Amino acid sequence: MSFSEPMPLQLIALFARTAQKCRRTVTESVAHLDLTESRWRVMIHMSLLGEGCTQQMVAESLEIEMPSLTRTIKQLETTGLIKRITDTNDKRSRLLYFTDMGKGRMNDIESTLMALRDEVYAGVSEEELRIMAECVQKIEVNAAKLLESLK
Numbered sequence: 001m002s003f004s005e006p007m008p009l010q011l012i013a014l015f016a017r018t019a020q021k022c023r024r025t026v027t028e029s030v031a032h033l034d035l036t037e038s039r040w041r042v043m044i045h046m047s048l049l050g051e052g053c054t055q056q057m058v059a060e061s062l063e064i065e066m067p068s069l070t071r072t073i074k075q076l077e078t079t080g081l082i083k084r085i086t087d088t089n090d091k092r093s094r095l096l097y098f099t100d101m102g103k104g105r106m107n108d109i110e111s112t113l114m115a116l117r118d119e120v121y122a123g124v125s126e127e128e129l130r131i132m133a134e135c136v137q138k139i140e141v142n143a144a145k146l147l148e149s150l151k
Helices: 009-029 037-049 055-062 066-078 100-120 126-149
Strands: 082-087 090-098
Touching: 009 037, 009 100, 037 055, 037 066, 037 090, 037 100, 055 066, 055 090, 066 082, 090 100
Parallel strands: none
Antiparallel strands: 082 090
């Protein structure tokens, strides 16, 4: 792969393909938990943001529109995995919490991800992963700044 282009299309395509394959791998691996990609992604982002996060925070973290998130939140609530509580400080806002069943399911997701880790990262050292993560984070920050400047 040549990096002499101003912005190598191969690298962008590689990011996209890798992200898609990783998401599909997780989706297939958690299928036995009755979780679609949208459901496990919302649960992971809720976990990363912390219980009591707002729907808006999750939508921003996932970079999706609120109607798409609301549909998935309703599905998770209907299946008993999460609960929504009206924010006492802002009646328009809903805070998200895992139910006991949801906490158990989140533990199952995390266990599945840990089991996948060694296979997905096979042949890649901890140092290479650290450097890659730093580089990708820098690229993400730069792209976000550029995107903001284009608005």
